[in-house]
Amino acid sequence: MSEMRQLVGLLKQIDDQLVACMRCGMCQAVCPIYAETGLEGHVARGKIALLECLADEVIKDPAGVKERLDACLLCGSCQANCPSGVKALDIFFKARAFLTGYYGLPPVKRAIFRGLLQNPKLFDTVLGVASKFQGLFTKPVNDMLGSSCARVFSDLIGGRHFAPLADKPLHDVATQRDTPRGHSGLKIAFFYGCVVDKMFPRIGEAVLKVCDHHGVGVFMPHAQACCGIPALSSGDRETFEKLVALNMKVFAESDFDVLVTPCATCTSTIKKIWPLMAEDLPATTRYQVKELSAKVKDVSAFLIQDVGVTPADVAVSGEPVTVTYHDPCHLKKSLGISAEPRALIGCNPRYKLQEMEGADSCCGSGGSFTLQHYDLSKRIGKRKRDNIVATGAAVAATSCPACMLQIGDMLSQAGDTLAIRHPVEIYAETLAGR
Amino acid sequence: MSNHLSQKFEEIVGTGNVLASEVDRHNYAYDAAVLPPQLPALAVRPETPEALGRVVKTCNELGLPLTVRGSGTNLSGGTIPSEGGVVVLTGALNKIIEINEADMYAVVQTGVVTAKFAAEVAKRGLFYPPDPGSQAVSTMGGNVAENAGGLRGLKYGVTKDYVMGMSFYDVDGELVKTGSRTVKCVTGMNLHGLMVGSEGTLGVFNEIILKLVPPPKASKAMMAIFDDLGKASETVAAIIAAKIVPATLEYMDDFTIKTVEDFAHAGLPTDAKALLLIEVDGHPAQVEDEAAEVEAICKRVGATRIQVAKDAVERNKVWEARRAALSALARVRPTTVLEDATVPRSKIPAMVGALEKIAEKYKLTIGTFGHAGDGNLHPTILTDKRDHAEFTRVEAAIDEIFDVALSLGGTLSGEHGIGMAKSKYMVKEVGQGSIMYAKRLKAALDPKNILNPGKITGA
Numbered sequence: 001m002s003e004m005r006q007l008v009g010l011l012k013q014i015d016d017q018l019v020a021c022m023r024c025g026m027c028q029a030v031c032p033i034y035a036e037t038g039l040e041g042h043v044a045r046g047k048i049a050l051l052e053c054l055a056d057e058v059i060k061d062p063a064g065v066k067e068r069l070d071a072c073l074l075c076g077s078c079q080a081n082c083p084s085g086v087k088a089l090d091i092f093f094k095a096r097a098f099l100t101g102y103y104g105l106p107p108v109k110r111a112i113f114r115g116l117l118q119n120p121k122l123f124d125t126v127l128g129v130a131s132k133f134q135g136l137f138t139k140p141v142n143d144m145l146g147s148s149c150a151r152v153f154s155d156l157i158g159g160r161h162f163a164p165l166a167d168k169p170l171h172d173v174a175t176q177r178d179t180p181r182g183h184s185g186l187k188i189a190f191f192y193g194c195v196v197d198k199m200f201p202r203i204g205e206a207v208l209k210v211c212d213h214h215g216v217g218v219f220m221p222h223a224q225a226c227c228g229i230p231a232l233s234s235g236d237r238e239t240f241e242k243l244v245a246l247n248m249k250v251f252a253e254s255d256f257d258v259l260v261t262p263c264a265t266c267t268s269t270i271k272k273i274w275p276l277m278a279e280d281l282p283a284t285t286r287y288q289v290k291e292l293s294a295k296v297k298d299v300s301a302f303l304i305q306d307v308g309v310t311p312a313d314v315a316v317s318g319e320p321v322t323v324t325y326h327d328p329c330h331l332k333k334s335l336g337i338s339a340e341p342r343a344l345i346g347c348n349p350r351y352k353l354q355e356m357e358g359a360d361s362c363c364g365s366g367g368s369f370t371l372q373h374y375d376l377s378k379r380i381g382k383r384k385r386d387n388i389v390a391t392g393a394a395v396a397a398t399s400c401p402a403c404m405l406q407i408g409d410m411l412s413q414a415g416d417t418l419a420i421r422h423p424v425e426i427y428a429e430t431l432a433g434r
Numbered sequence: 435m436s437n438h439l440s441q442k443f444e445e446i447v448g449t450g451n452v453l454a455s456e457v458d459r460h461n462y463a464y465d466a467a468v469l470p471p472q473l474p475a476l477a478v479r480p481e482t483p484e485a486l487g488r489v490v491k492t493c494n495e496l497g498l499p500l501t502v503r504g505s506g507t508n509l510s511g512g513t514i515p516s517e518g519g520v521v522v523l524t525g526a527l528n529k530i531i532e533i534n535e536a537d538m539y540a541v542v543q544t545g546v547v548t549a550k551f552a553a554e555v556a557k558r559g560l561f562y563p564p565d566p567g568s569q570a571v572s573t574m575g576g577n578v579a580e581n582a583g584g585l586r587g588l589k590y591g592v593t594k595d596y597v598m599g600m601s602f603y604d605v606d607g608e609l610v611k612t613g614s615r616t617v618k619c620v621t622g623m624n625l626h627g628l629m630v631g632s633e634g635t636l637g638v639f640n641e642i643i644l645k646l647v648p649p650p651k652a653s654k655a656m657m658a659i660f661d662d663l664g665k666a667s668e669t670v671a672a673i674i675a676a677k678i679v680p681a682t683l684e685y686m687d688d689f690t691i692k693t694v695e696d697f698a699h700a701g702l703p704t705d706a707k708a709l710l711l712i713e714v715d716g717h718p719a720q721v722e723d724e725a726a727e728v729e730a731i732c733k734r735v736g737a738t739r740i741q742v743a744k745d746a747v748e749r750n751k752v753w754e755a756r757r758a759a760l761s762a763l764a765r766v767r768p769t770t771v772l773e774d775a776t777v778p779r780s781k782i783p784a785m786v787g788a789l790e791k792i793a794e795k796y797k798l799t800i801g802t803f804g805h806a807g808d809g810n811l812h813p814t815i816l817t818d819k820r821d822h823a824e825f826t827r828v829e830a831a832i833d834e835i836f837d838v839a840l841s842l843g844g845t846l847s848g849e850h851g852i853g854m855a856k857s858k859y860m861v862k863e864v865g866q867g868s869i870m871y872a873k874r875l876k877a878a879l880d881p882k883n884i885l886n887p888g889k890i891t892g893a
């Protein structure tokens with residue numbers, strides 16, 4: 001009971017944010033989960049109402065509230081569309097942390113977050129071994145990592161068609177580096193993120209190739225840790241804070257102009273969630289977090305805005321390849337970036353962009369959401385797949401490796417043969433040496 | 435007992451469609467009105483018309499209060515259930531049954547979302563004009579039950595002008611058909627007319643037949659800026675007097691202008707005292723003429739500046755500023771109380787003046803915008819419902835707003851309905867006789883008083 005009181009006390013901390021919701025219901029128009037289930041408890045208004053009830057102690061069922069809260073992609077569509085400016089994502093992250101504090105983390109997640117994620121070296125080693133034995137260790141691996149963001153082993157779960165772990169992760173194929181500014185006069189720190197490292201090293205290689213070509217110096221340390229979003233969205237604030245601290249140690253003191261990531265989720269986490277959740281960290285760390293989060297940028301935005309890349313002068317023969325672009329929620333809804341990835345794709349004259357219906361509607365991935373609610377996630381993903389296929393494109397491009405996994409799963413299950421690419425890969429193809 | 439109840443409804447609508455957990459009950463206890471929630475016993479979601487009818491019948495047999503819920507966006511507490519009652523969700527009854535291009539009508543189930551319907555109609559080259567601000571989420575059933583209107587009300591009318599007929603369930607679960615697919619129809623009583631605006635108190639809608647019209651071929655939008663409120667409302671009167679009926683004629687006061695500008699950076703003149711946003715539509719030649727005339731009237735009556743949108747982009751900018759009004763105001767304070775007192779057009783200056791005095795008297799922040807063309811104003815009180823002292827003043831201010839509106843020959847609600855929020859004022863507007871008549875009507879049609887009890891005429 002005293003724990004319950006503590007939970008109530010914590011919820012009161014976000015009371016101001018909760019009352020900002022005027023219950024207008026406009027979030028119903030954009031919530032991908034509500035579109036599928038039509039349940040009030042699955043839209044921001046409903047979740048906020050439940051949290052208010054919990055804070056006011058008129059509801060006695062925190063487990064029920066948690067269940068509703070967990071059925072959420074954290075896609076931010078509601079927040080982007082809210083007339084009242086309700087910070088729904090802030091509310092959801094904090095509330096999940098409070099509720100997880102109340103219930104404790106499930107043992108599997110505990111093992112993954114606290115045992116592996118907090119220890120990047122071990123994480124790499126385990127996954128390195130796993131990549132060689134993926135076929136053999138199906139079951140134990142699934143149990144161990146089933147709920148992580150990286151969802152590295154998700155290919156082994158429940159009929160999914162996921163890209164397997166890369167034979168060699170990025171940190172094996174590309175050595176650490178710290179190259180000076182070249183003719184661009186710019187230097188980046190390269191935060192590649194777990195999924196790119198472990199499943200799509202080719203994206204990381206494309207980033208490096210582009211930077212080399214444009215004379216951009218690169219600081220790429222291998223000791224970087226996960227951005228922390230899988231832990232935080234599961235309510236594990238402790239692991240999240242440790243991961244932020246680990247990254248601070250690596251990046252805070254280094255010399256670079258922009259922290260570049262090819263992962264929409266990492267970008268928005270570092271930009272928005274790090275400072276939001278850093279309140280309880282020591283003052284100096286808090287300051288560093290702010291400085292770093294001010295520097296983070298999606299790779300397409302960096303190349304278009306800062307490097308100023310323009311359409312490449314390459315010979316085009318035959319019909320251009322049709323490509324359609326999916327806006328990751330974490331890029332468009334959270335950060336308002338949608339023109340730059342398209343502009344980057346447009347820099348490759350061999351491709352022709354064909355917009356799909358609902359390019360900015362969520363693909364249904366939502367981190368570990370897809371693991372807990374695979375059926376719902378699939379229904380949302382299926383719409384995305386249909387919209388992609390309707391364009392007749394041969395390539396589906398997007399700026400988030402998590403979306404790539406989800407879209408790949410959906411296309412593959414439907415027997416489609418589209419390629420899935422990151423805009424930076426498409427651009428990198430125009431550069432000499434290919 | 436509630437277990438038993440769930441079972442009874444599960445037999446009708448299926449297991450997954452009965453929502454009875456504590457969490458679910460709390461989720462269907464409120465709507466968009468700033469009123470205290472009330473817990474239903476359960477919510478049910480019929481997926482077929484037959485199931486809907488059986489649900490109604492069962493509620494009547496058991497004497498259970500029944501509240502139909504579309505999207506719960508009404509601002510008058512119309513979907514706040516009775517304690518221990520049943521909430522009927524129309525979300526799964528969302529089929530557009532027919533869009534008839536030759537005869538220009540459509541038939542829909544009640545859970546169809548307004549904007550989706552309007553878009554489907556537009557795809558076929560036709561037009562469904564009612565466009566409430568909530569259209570992205572509101573349902574057709576909710577629109578009909580609230581007689582919803584929108585920005586185009588002045589020229590194109592409101593929902594009631596488009597309801598040609600419908601079928602609805604009475605309390606015994608009998609299907610009642612009224613109206614038809616023909617433009618003319620005088621068969622039987624005009625029961626669908628009775629259903630429009632009935633807020634779920636007289637029957638549960640099943641299918642609605644809606645009139646469609648040809649879309650206007652051209653339109654032109656402009657923004658007129660005033661340094662004096664009187665001049666803005668004189669302009670409204672002068673435009674109408676010139677026998678021009680714009681498709682939209684919207685008003686924004688200085689507080690709203692400043693707040694919108696701070697929030698949306700739409701390029702609004704923050705030193706203006708009032709703004710009119712005007713759009714004329716119709717045949718291209720007529721649009722050119724009328725736009726020129728409207729512009730001339732604005733200048734003559736005293737607009738300090740007029741911006742005519744040159745293309746679709748500029749037109750959108752004008753409307754974005756208007757659409758941002760509520761959003762911008764809603765961000766100022768935690769609680770937003772949106773009212774919709776409506777007065778005859780000529781009384782707008784008097785109403786606006788009174789609102790200023792009321793804000794001052796009760797020490798409240800009130801931003802006013804709305805549909806100047808039809809006299810429908812949205813005084814929006816910005817407050818914090820947790821501040822009890824202040825909220826008491828808010829309630830007193832609302833009382834006074836309605837008193838003023840009525841004294842000016844106006845009405846309690848231009849479009850949001852009466853629900854629970856305004857039932858106590860009803861007698862002031864329509865008198866005891868009307869209330870008794872409505873009550874007798876209801877008692878005859880709904881002897882156990884199960885259909886959304888307590889709404890419109892009160893308990």
Ligand SMILES: Cc1cc2nc3c(=O)[nH]c(=O)nc-3n(C[C@H](O)[C@H](O)[C@H](O)COP(=O)(O)OP(=O)(O)OC[C@H]3O[C@@H](n4cnc5c(N)ncnc54)[C@H](O)[C@@H]3O)c2cc1C
Nearest residue numbers: 504505506507508512567573575576579582583634639849
């Ligand atoms: C931001 C915002 C802007 C708005 N702008 C406007 C506006 O411009 N114009 C306007 O008129 N209103 C406006 N409204 C109010 C509201 O959106 C409308 O009244 C709308 O019609 C309600 O639709 P709904 O589907 O949400 O109905 P609900 O709120 O769910 O229900 C409204 C009423 O209809 C009844 N009902 C619903 N379905 C049925 C059925 N099948 N059978 C019988 N009764 C039924 C309910 O019992 C209830 O009494 C606005 C609201 C918001 C939050």
Ligand code: SF4
Nearest residue numbers: 021022024025027082
């Ligand atoms: S749109 Fe915003 S204010 Fe409206 S109900 Fe949703 S969260 Fe609340």
Ligand code: SF4
Nearest residue numbers: 031072073075076078
């Ligand atoms: S974050 Fe996305 S899924 Fe979650 S409530 Fe908001 S819109 Fe719905």
